[in-house]
Amino acid sequence: MTDSASERSSSRPTGTALLTLAGLAAAFGAASCCGLPLLLASLGISTGWLTGLALIAAPNRLPLLAIGTAALAGGGFLLWRQWRIACAPNSICARPSFRATMLGALLVGLLLLYLGFAYA
Numbered sequence: 212m213t214d215s216a217s218e219r220s221s222s223r224p225t226g227t228a229l230l231t232l233a234g235l236a237a238a239f240g241a242a243s244c245c246g247l248p249l250l251l252a253s254l255g256i257s258t259g260w261l262t263g264l265a266l267i268a269a270p271n272r273l274p275l276l277a278i279g280t281a282a283l284a285g286g287g288f289l290l291w292r293q294w295r296i297a298c299a300p301n302s303i304c305a306r307p308s309f310r311a312t313m314l315g316a317l318l319v320g321l322l323l324l325y326l327g328f329a330y331a
Contacts (some may be wrong), residue, residue, distance in 0.1 A: 224304040224313075227289040231316045234282030238323035239274040240268040246326025276327050283320045290314065 218329070244265045248258035268275060290313050299303035 229288050230282045230286035231313055235278035235316055235320040237275045238320045241272050241327030242323040244269045244312055245330035278327045279324050287317050
């Protein structure tokens, strides 16, 4: 008899992807006011398109930072748990590309969160 809860968590990694994407979106919104334009301008990328997003996100920066932190921490925990629990051989979480993509998105989210906190 197999443990269905661990089997479900390892074969359905949608929670990891959804939490990571939510954290990435919240961190992007929080950093769009000050930190992200500074980073993009230093790379030579125009930041005029962030003006509309920054006007919407600036009053809500603290809730966005809290949501981003919680979602990225949850996504990181789920990714770590999937790494610790053996995934089914044909599931998407067994693919190294999925893990690398989620880890990269988590790291980008952490960078954006840092920019949001640094300029809050």
